[in-house]
Structure formats: structure tokens, C-alpha cells
Amino acid sequence: MKPLQRFMRLWRDAEFRAGARDMFSVAPGLASWGLMTGVAMANSGMSTVEVLLMGVLVYAGSSQLAALPLIAAGAPLWVVLATAFCVNLRFVVFSAHLRDYMMHLSLPQRLWRGYLTTDLTYVLFVKRHPKPGEDADHRQQQMRYLVGSCALGWVSWITLSLVGIAFAHAIPPAWGLGFAGILALLGILCSLVSTKLRALSAVVAGTAAVAAFALPLKLNILVGIAAAVCVCMLLEKTASLAPTAKAQE
Amino acid sequence: MQSDTDLWTVITIFAMVACTVVTRSFFFIPSKPWPMPSWLKRGLNYAPIAALASVIIPEMVMSQGQLIGTWQDARLFAVLAGVAWYYFKRGIFGTIVCGMAAYLPLHVGLGW
Numbered sequence: 001m002k003p004l005q006r007f008m009r010l011w012r013d014a015e016f017r018a019g020a021r022d023m024f025s026v027a028p029g030l031a032s033w034g035l036m037t038g039v040a041m042a043n044s045g046m047s048t049v050e051v052l053l054m055g056v057l058v059y060a061g062s063s064q065l066a067a068l069p070l071i072a073a074g075a076p077l078w079v080v081l082a083t084a085f086c087v088n089l090r091f092v093v094f095s096a097h098l099r100d101y102m103m104h105l106s107l108p109q110r111l112w113r114g115y116l117t118t119d120l121t122y123v124l125f126v127k128r129h130p131k132p133g134e135d136a137d138h139r140q141q142q143m144r145y146l147v148g149s150c151a152l153g154w155v156s157w158i159t160l161s162l163v164g165i166a167f168a169h170a171i172p173p174a175w176g177l178g179f180a181g182i183l184a185l186l187g188i189l190c191s192l193v194s195t196k197l198r199a200l201s202a203v204v205a206g207t208a209a210v211a212a213f214a215l216p217l218k219l220n221i222l223v224g225i226a227a228a229v230c231v232c233m234l235l236e237k238t239a240s241l242a243p244t245a246k247a248q249e
Numbered sequence: 250m251q252s253d254t255d256l257w258t259v260i261t262i263f264a265m266v267a268c269t270v271v272t273r274s275f276f277f278i279p280s281k282p283w284p285m286p287s288w289l290k291r292g293l294n295y296a297p298i299a300a301l302a303s304v305i306i307p308e309m310v311m312s313q314g315q316l317i318g319t320w321q322d323a324r325l326f327a328v329l330a331g332v333a334w335y336y337f338k339r340g341i342f343g344t345i346v347c348g349m350a351a352y353l354p355l356h357v358g359l360g361w
Contacts, residue, residue, distance in 0.1 A: 025340070025341070025342045026341045026342055026345070028342065028345060028346070029341070029342070029345035032349075046258060047253055047254040047255070047258075049254040049259075050254055050255070050258050050259060050262060053259065053262050053263075054262045054265070057262065057263075057266045058262065058265045058266055058269055059266075059269055060265075060268075060269045062304060063265065063268070063269070064265075067261075067265060071258060071261060077257075077260070077261055077264060080261055080264075080265070081261075081264055081265070081268055084265050084268045084269075085268055085272060087304065088268065088269065088272035088273070089272070089300055089303075090297065090300030090301055090303075090304060091272045091273040091275070092272050092275040092276070093293070093296040093297050093300045094273075094297060095272075095273060095274055095275040095276040095277055096275070096276040096285070096289070096293055096296075097293055097297065098276075098277060099276045099277045099283075099285075102277040103277060103280075107278070107280060110274060110277050110278070111270055111274050111278070113274075114270060114273040114274025114275075114277065114278075115269060115270045115273055115274070116273075117273055119301065120341075174357075175353070175356070175357055176323070176352070176356050176357075179324060179327065179348075179349070179352055179356075180345055180348075180349050182305050182308050182309065182324075183327060183328075183331050183344060183345045183348035183349065183352075184341060184344075184345050185301060185304070185305045186305060186309075186328060186331050186332070186335075186344060186348065187331065187335060187340070187341030187342075187344035187345060188301060188341060189298060189301050189302060189305065190331075190332060190335040190336075190341075190344065191335075191339075191341065192297060192298040192301065193298065195294075197294070197295065198294070198295060198298050201295040201296075201298050201299045201302070202298050202299065202301075202302040202306075203302070204299070205298070205299035205300070205302040205303045205306070206302040206303065206305075206306030206307075207306075208303070209302070209303035209304075209306060209307050210306060210307050210310060210311060210316060213307055213311060213314060214314065220303065220307070221300070221303040221304060222303075223303075224299060224300075224302065224303030225296055225299045225300050225303055227299075228295060228296075228298075228299035228302070228303075229292045229295050229296050229299055232294070232295040232299075233288075233291055233292060233295070236291065
């Protein structure tokens with residue numbers, strides 16, 4: 001009964017509910033993306049066991065989609081992993097930002113939360129809690145919000161992935177429903193544009209990532225980040241842009 | 250789906266799970282206090298949006314590894330519609346719905 005009681009207590013908590021509610025409002029994008037990832041996995045030539053393992057455990061849609069053709073082509077393990085790592089580089093960046101929010105937890109607790117923190121969770125979380133908590137109470141409250149949005153995100157992603165796997169034959173990939181996932185990320189991108197330099201960062205990164213697309217291992221993503229951060233940090237020093245950027249921080 | 254499970258693929262999948270955990274937790278794995286260098290803190294102003302843009306912009310303007318050469322691509326209109334919604338109304342949900350409302354008729358109906 002104990003885990004159930006713990007869950008019921010969480011369920012009645014206002015912050016947990018707020019996290020779940022905020023996630024619910026973006027869940028349709030997440031869900032249709034999960035659905036199409038399920039369809040793509042089922043059509044990739046992997047066995048049922050492999051598809052289910054990947055669908056339930058990997059929990060990283062964009063790296064799953066990038067890895068599927070590599071696995072199908074029999075690429076070496078390190079190539080699949082290096083590609084998944086580059087696609088996941090955005091999470092590495094998010095984790096640097098989240099460090100101050102997380103360090104009061106034990107390592108296993110941090111790893112669990114890290115595993116479940118997706119793009120949507122991260123953006124919703126830092127929007128609601130722009131600064132790390134100052135005392136233990138406040139920090140726990142923040143964590144309950146994070147856990148609420150993680151929980152709803154995980155359940156809707158996994159459910160729809162499984163639906164996609166089960167009904168892969170009935171959902172033509174040609175409909176392109178997976179584009180809803182990109183649109184969800186586009187919404188997140190828009191919500192991160194808070195200064196002119198950040199908008200520039202997105203444009204430079206996108207252009208560089210397109211220009212360097214031919215690189216192996218999805219290294220174009222690394223090139224995009226490096227180019228954008230360098231350009232913005234150089235421009236930050238020029239007199240015309242710095243005050244706007246500072247004022248809006 | 251095929252029925253024969255390949256051990257090597259299963260190992261690959263578990264390695265990918267580890268990759269998810271490590272990348273998502275990367276900077277909060279070490280327990281030692283670690284004062285962030287100031288250049289990194291400044292870079293963090295721009296890195297999250299750059300990382301996201303690097304992933305999604307190629308998905309919007311490229312197909313088969315090439316920059317698309319036509320404006321008759323449903324994705325472009327979906328992105329415009331989504332950004333327009335966000336600009337006027339805010340909200341990620343509306344961005345998705347508005348973008349898909351532009352995307353599906355053009356993509357499924359006209360084959361763009």
C-alpha cells in the first residue's frame with residue numbers, strides 16, 4: 001500500500017497537479033510524435049521484442065528516429081551511440097542549467113529525474129521556476145512540479161508509442177503526423193526567444209546545422225551550437241546589443 | 250516486425266537508454282561542488298535555443314539531405330502558421346494545432 005499512498009499524496013499536491021496540467025496542454029504534440037515514432041519503429045525491420053524495448057525504455061524520440069536507419073543498416077554500436085549523443089546534445093545543455101535545481105537530491109534521484117526530463121518538461125519547468133529554490137521547502141515544491149510534468153509526459157509518450165507500434169499498419173507514414181513533434185519543439189523554440197541575441201542564436205545555429213548537414217554522426221548539431229554560441233558571445237560585447245540583452249535577462 | 254531478436258541490437262538499445270540518462274543528467278551527475286566558469290554561464294544564455302534550432306531547422310527545410318528547392322512544401326507553411334500563432338497568441342499547444350491545420354491539408358490533400 002505504501003507506494004500507492006505516496007502516489008495519492010503526490011496526486012493531491014497542488015504543484016504536482018500544476019506540472020501535470022501544464023504538460024497536458026502540450027501533450028497532443030508529444031502524443032502524435034510518440035505515435036509516429038511507434039509507427040517508424042514497427043516499420044524499421046526490428047523484431048517485436050526489440051521494438052517494445054526501444055519504445056518503452058529509450059524515451060528520446062529524436063534519437064530513436066535518428067538511430068533506426070543506422071540499426072537497420074547494421075552500423076557499429078559506437079556510430080549509433082555517437083549519433084544519439086549528438087542528437088541529445090540539447091539535453092546536455094539543459095542539464096547545466098538544471099544543476100542548481102537538482103543538487104540537493106541524491107545521485108539516483110537526480111538520474112531518475114534526468115532520464116524523465118524532456119524538452120517540454122525542461123521549458124515548462126524553468127518557465128514556472130526561473131530561479132532555483134532558496135530553502136528546502138521551496139526546492140521540494142519545485143521538484144513536485146517537475147515530477148508532475150515528467151509523469152504526465154512519460155505516460156502519454158509511452159502510451160502513444162505503444163499504440164503506434166500496435167497499429168503501425170493502419171497509420172500511413174505518408175500523412176506525416178510526426179511533424180507535430182517538430183511543431184511542439186518549434187513552440188518551445190519560440191518560447192525561448194526572449195532577447196534579440198537569442199533569436200540570432202537560433203538563426204545562426206539553424207543555418208550552420210543545415211550547412212554542415214553532410215557531416216557524419218549528426219555532428220552538424222554540434223557545429224550549429226558552437227557557431228551560434230560563439231557569434232552571440234562575440235556580439236554581446238558590442239555596445240549596441242549588450243544593453244538590450246542585459247535589460248531583458 | 251520480424252520475430253528473430255538479435256542480441257547485438259538489444260545491447261544497442263540498452264546502450265541508448267544509458268545515453269538518454271547520461272545526456273539528460275550530464276552536468277548534475279558529479280556530486281562535487283563545481284562553480285560554473287563565467288564564460289560558460291554566459292554561453293548558457295544562448296546554447297539551449299541553439300541546440301534546439303540545430304535539431305529542428307534541418308527537419309523543416311531539408312529533405313533527403315538536401316535543402317529543399319521549392320516553396321511548395323507543406324512544412325514551410327506549417328512553420329509559418331505555427332510561428333504566427335505563437336507571435337500573436339502565445340502557447341505551445343496552439344502552435345502545434347495551428348501548424349498541423351496548415352500542414353495536413355497541404356501535405357495529405359495536395360501532396361506538398
